[in-house]
Amino acid sequence: MWSTLLQSNTLWVLSSTMLLGIVAGAIGCLAYWKRQNLMSDALSHAALPGVVVAFLIIQEKNLLLLVIGAAVSALLGAFLIQWITNASRITEDAAMGMTLSVFYGVGVMLLSIANRSAGGNQSGLNSFIYGQAAAMVRSDVITMMVLAAIVLFIILIAFKEWKLFLFDASFAKGIGMSVRGMNILYTIILVTTIVIGLQAVGVILMAAMLIIPAVSARYWTHSFRNMILLASFTGGIAGGLGTLISAAGSGLPTGPFIVLVSSTIFVVSLLFGKEKGIVIRFIQFKIQQRSSYVKKSLTADKGGAQ
């Protein structure tokens, strides 16, 4: 295992999946409080046609350009979801389901055209869509790092504003913040995170990177700041551990193992979490039961003595 770890490419992959886990954990907290957990799922599927169109135009796998294509079509998807929800009686989850599946269908259509026209060149494209962290090279990782750093920077620099935006939008509006602008900025950084994660974990499992760490962190803290820190931390751990496990065997996919590590952390948090974990709640319940029982028996004793 250590010999594979020491290969330089594994190190690059490891650092990129950890970084991805960290960024996705942080953004996931924003999505959690905006109650848009599944939006990430819809947008990661909606990115597919953009990736393929970008590939068809440039005819080679250049991560930055593919990411731009993905971002454009994911943003278009986000806009459509918003539009359909606002302008008709279709609910948001139906709009998301439609957007994700129709965009994905268009992507599949374009993909089979790309596969036909580009010859053997499309292999890199498939790994981009289905997620194959092992296929990443140094330049991909550097692109990812730069974009991830920008996203983290945006979250940190306007931390107070984000908090207001998420928890008291009307107050934020009242003190003159542009909620609309914040919404657009939020969608942009969400889409950026999703598209840089596509290559590492794939279209489908990207949602897990955003949702699971945030929900797990919720079981340990009430503070938004700590929640972000914790979600980033567990996201990074999941990214790193998942990559190590998949690197240890041969032909093991990276994305699914990252998700499994992540959901293991979630189950542990659900059971033993400090805030509202099942075991903690059970113990509190038992203590309360006992104390009320003791109280009751005490008053009963008094009553008997009188």
Added chain:
Amino acid sequence: MTYSLWIIITASLVGLSCGIIGVFLILRKQAMMADAISHTVLLGIVIAYMATQQITGVAMLIGGVLAGILTAFLVQTLSSLKVQHDASLGIVFTTLFAIGVILISTSVGNVHLDVQHALMGEITFIPFTTIDLPLIGAVPKATALLAVVLLVVIFFIIAFYKEWKITSFDPALAASLGIPVLFLHYLFMTLVSVTTVASFDAVGAILVVAMLITPAAAAYLWTDRLIVMLVLSGLFGVLSAIIGYWIATALDTSISGSMAFATGCIFFISFLISPKHGLISKRVQPAKVSEEHVS
């Protein structure tokens, strides 16, 4: 019968059964549940394959249905533990899907199942595996399975028509009338899983979501009556299957992808021109005070 006719028939059956089931997904506001189930049936199919070492319709159906019910159950459990509903959906389906992918890549060894096939479907191969039926002759296996599933779906919808109606529009009233809401929920999830598994071969996991949700959402914009919505949605499903096939042959591209694209087109047209809820009619007529509900 000819090769392309079988493909059109199979695709239309997918469109019809998905369209009918989809109406209740829209009305019960569980569209994303279809997305979740369409992913997790992969796990059920893989496990059924590992248990029987062959891909048969029945084993796949049972595996897929069990996985679908497991998904619904886990989501329900997590929600009752105060996890946000959509978050619990996201956690459950990604985890089960991840387990499915890992199982495929380690033990099944890419022989008959691979992730890409499962996600995109391969309707062009369907006419090659046939089964002999009395009276009709050789019928593609997947088509026969879809026809049976369609009959099952229609049977359950007619048998519990009133119950579906009440539980979809007013679950609280349904519960107070003594209708087993939870049982119906799981029965419905079973129907969704059955339809998904049967459509799996034809359109694949993600595009079945398009067939489930989009025609029903389009029909929802045209009518306020449940029965009309059911008919319209089934019709839109069949229509998108045929248009999709036509687009696919014209552009020489993926049939299932084109079918999803066609559903999107139908929805978008409805979104623009439907007489009651379309954008244009809203622009022309000032908005009415109250929005009626489907009855």
